Amino acid sequence: MQCPFCGLDKDKVIDSRSAEQGKVIRRRRECLRCKRRFTTYERVEETVRLMVVKKDGSRVPYDRGKIISGLTKACYKRPVSAERIQTLVEEIEDQLYRTYDKEVETTDIGQIASDKLKAVDRVAYVRFASVYKQFRDIEDFLAEVKEVMDTAAPLDGPTQGKLF
Template identity: 50%
Template sequence: MKCPYCGKEDSRVMDSRPTDDGSIRRRRQCDSCGKRFTTYEKVETVPLMVIKKDSKREPYDRKKLLAGIVRACYKRPISIDRMNEMVDEIETEIFNSGEKEIPTTRIGEVVMDKLKDLDAVAYVRFASVYREFKDVNTFMDELKKFLV
């Protein structure tokens, strides 16, 4: 890191700590002049694009994911904190996949896996919208998975 005082390239990190905005604050000392200075580093993230069913692409939006889960969990004994935790888990899974574009079908499957473990009614609600059940028989087929 270039020293702002003498312009030399050699400096050492004396202290590092995360900041509230997600960046890293580093306290440095120049090896040449001995003066200290602070730098801030921010991790550069590649925006995740979501591929919709009609092949349109749009940026990933956490609010949309949370809204779908909140609708599925409506009047169920699930706290908003638990729903936010679930969104965090889903985001971790999809962001760690390393893909720059992800289809909504993949996100929907991850959500259904999480809801299946959390609450059967919320799972069926989400699945009925996500899978677009056309008739009662397809709905019953999904319910039979829980009755076994």
């Protein structure tokens, strides 16, 4: 770090501490030439948060809490641990950040989340999908349920509940 007094770019750090609840690292430095001390602040570069485009075209910042609450509701009384929901959210976010740069539509988030949930618990999946897809009519819903039941058949025997 360039010394503000003599301009030399050689110093040693004599003290480091975090500030602003860990958002900033404050370092006390000493110039190796003039021995004067100065302070630098280091913070994570502010990035544009992922924005979520809603059906009406409005935009809100991505909110992890909404995904967690949606998944938690869908998994109510299902054999899915809170820990599993947490890793599910991390997987979803991982895919979101890899696929979308600045904006993502709510329906895309719903699709990603339900695809992942489908592999974890099929009942929770149907619940989740029924909310996010907002099935236009009962036919759509039944088709979805049927699809799930067809693929779930081998799992829904006596072993159900022990798998996860």
